[in-house]
Amino acid sequence: MPLHSSPIDGAPMRTIRRYGIEIDICPTTGGVWLDRGELEKLIEIIREDAAAEIPSRARLRRGDDAFEDDGERRQGRMDRKSRLLDLFDF
Template identity: 85%
Template sequence: MPLHTSPIDGAPMRTVRRYGIEIDVCPTTGGVWLDRGELEKLIEIIREDAAQEIPSRARLRQDQDEFDDDGPSRRGRMDRKSRLLDLFDF
């Protein structure tokens, strides 16, 4: 059940829903609250992203070994915005 008013300053809360997670946000203080079970969903997103990142890093190291200093950069990895950053981008 989402909060209707902020416990910090009593301002009306805003509910943001991303990746199946409901986040209650205080627009004045920036405080965020998660309902029961939402933290576990957040942790699972972090685990999934980390599992996908490990092979990407191995490929990046392999690509860098094949080229000199002017070779490929880390830009490809940085272009992909993580779901965690996207989740709290409001």
């Protein structure tokens, strides 16, 4: 259940929903609160994103020429904002 007022200063909370996670935000202090189970969802997003990056990192360490020649694909990954950063971009 979302908070209606900030426990810090009593200001009305703002609720945003991203990637199935509901985040309560105090607009004056910037405090962030998660409901029960939301932290576990956040951890799962981090795990999924990290698992998706493992093959890319392994190819970079190996010096895979096919990977290095594919500049468009590599640039796409560099431009892509992580879901974690996107989640807290408010």
